[in-house]
Amino acid sequence: MTPIYNFSAGPAVLPREVLEQAASEMLDWHGCGMSVMEMSHRGPEFISIYQQAVADLRELLAIPANYKILFQQGGGLGENAIVPMNLVGRSAQPATIDFVHTGSWSGKSVAEAARYANVNVAAKPAGSFTSVPPQETWQLTPGAAYLHLCTNETIDGVEYNLDNFVPTVQGDTPIVADMSSHILSRVFDVSKYGVMFAGAQKNIGPAGLTLVIVRDDLLGHALPICPSAFNWKTVADHDSMYNTPPTYAIYIAGLVFAHLKRQGGVAAMEQQNIAKAKLLYAALDCDDFYANRVALDSRSRMNVPFYLGDETRNEQFLAGAKARGLLQLKGHKSVGGMRASIYNAMPIQGVQALVDYLNEFAGR
Numbered sequence: 001m002t003p004i005y006n007f008s009a010g011p012a013v014l015p016r017e018v019l020e021q022a023a024s025e026m027l028d029w030h031g032c033g034m035s036v037m038e039m040s041h042r043g044p045e046f047i048s049i050y051q052q053a054v055a056d057l058r059e060l061l062a063i064p065a066n067y068k069i070l071f072q073q074g075g076g077l078g079e080n081a082i083v084p085m086n087l088v089g090r091s092a093q094p095a096t097i098d099f100v101h102t103g104s105w106s107g108k109s110v111a112e113a114a115r116y117a118n119v120n121v122a123a124k125p126a127g128s129f130t131s132v133p134p135q136e137t138w139q140l141t142p143g144a145a146y147l148h149l150c151t152n153e154t155i156d157g158v159e160y161n162l163d164n165f166v167p168t169v170q171g172d173t174p175i176v177a178d179m180s181s182h183i184l185s186r187v188f189d190v191s192k193y194g195v196m197f198a199g200a201q202k203n204i205g206p207a208g209l210t211l212v213i214v215r216d217d218l219l220g221h222a223l224p225i226c227p228s229a230f231n232w233k234t235v236a237d238h239d240s241m242y243n244t245p246p247t248y249a250i251y252i253a254g255l256v257f258a259h260l261k262r263q264g265g266v267a268a269m270e271q272q273n274i275a276k277a278k279l280l281y282a283a284l285d286c287d288d289f290y291a292n293r294v295a296l297d298s299r300s301r302m303n304v305p306f307y308l309g310d311e312t313r314n315e316q317f318l319a320g321a322k323a324r325g326l327l328q329l330k331g332h333k334s335v336g337g338m339r340a341s342i343y344n345a346m347p348i349q350g351v352q353a354l355v356d357y358l359n360e361f362a363g364r
């Protein structure tokens with residue numbers, strides 16, 4: 001059978017080894033006679049799964065001791081409301097939140113936050129979303145409650161280069177980063193951010209789990225209207241078990257973290273991700289048959305939107321891809337075209353198979 005390669009933006013491909021391990025442990029986890037799905041979240045079996053997952057994630061991202069790791073529900077969009085409810089109470093009222101609007105997801109964050117505070121779009125590209133505006137152009141608000149960035153725009157394929165990027169804010173304004181679609185894909189300095197969040201279904205594990213990493217001093221400022229299950233301080237004080245967490249999703253995420261450690265950690269994944277992205281962009285750039293419209297220094301290593309020069313052939317392209325086992329390449333409906341998401345779990349063989357097809361379809 002020809003292997004299948006899944007380029008979905010999310011829920012997305014998971015490492016095969018992880019799925020095989022989960023399958024083998026499905027009915028009986030480590031001889032306890034129960035599936036992880038059936039365990040009490042307060043029992044010793046699940047507590048050990050939870051503790052290992054937290055420890056492995058802390059090691060993978062070198063998360064300093066003054067940051068809490070929270071496992072929540074509600075997804076990335078849920079956090080768009082949970083973040084302001086937890087942070088705007090820290091600053092003088094009426095609070096203002098600064099945003100850099102780089103694409104669809106940061107746009108949704110602006111719209112949601114406007115229900116809780118004044119919002120200021122500090123920067124937004126003039127035309128379509130094809131680059132990260134230079135930091136010198138950001139119009140930041142002194143005393144802003146926080147600055148929100150989406151460091152990888154999953155739909156637009158725009159990524160901050162976190163290697164060179166040193167976010168500078170005034171005073172003690174924390175930076176909040178929506179890292180849903182590139183967390184664990186590259187090394188970055190956690191200590192530069194106040195809050196990092198990510199829906200799990202892109203690069204971590206199954207849908208239903210949201211990861212939040214939050215600096216200690218940002219806990220304890222939730223607005224009275226904030227539901228207690230979404231109050232980060234309450235969640236942190238109960239080790240993410242104030243209410244029943246998405247236990248099975250945490251278990252799978254833990255298997256992914258252990259798998260990443262065996263692969264050499266985030267630095268090793270980053271090298272693979274650089275190689276995969278280089279291979280794919282080279283095939284898209286080699287002539288005018290395909291186009292990726294994102295500025296070179298803002299191109300995402302995870303989500304690669306592209307267009308055929310002749311868009312009347314889109315359906316033919318997708319049908320041919322499917323016949324070759326290259327699945328879920330259709331672009332997001334808001335931007336059209338195609339999109340290949342090449343997360344950690346996409347092997348380079350999958351990218352090579354896509355490149356072979358791109359060349360074949362272009363008659364190269």
Ligand SMILES: *Cc1c(COP(=O)(O)O)cnc(C)c1O
Pocket residue numbers: 010074075076077078105150152153154178179180181199202
């Ligand atoms: C997918 C995604 C979201 C939305 O996540 P949900 O879990 O569907 O709420 C938010 N931000 C980014 C960057 C995403 O990629």
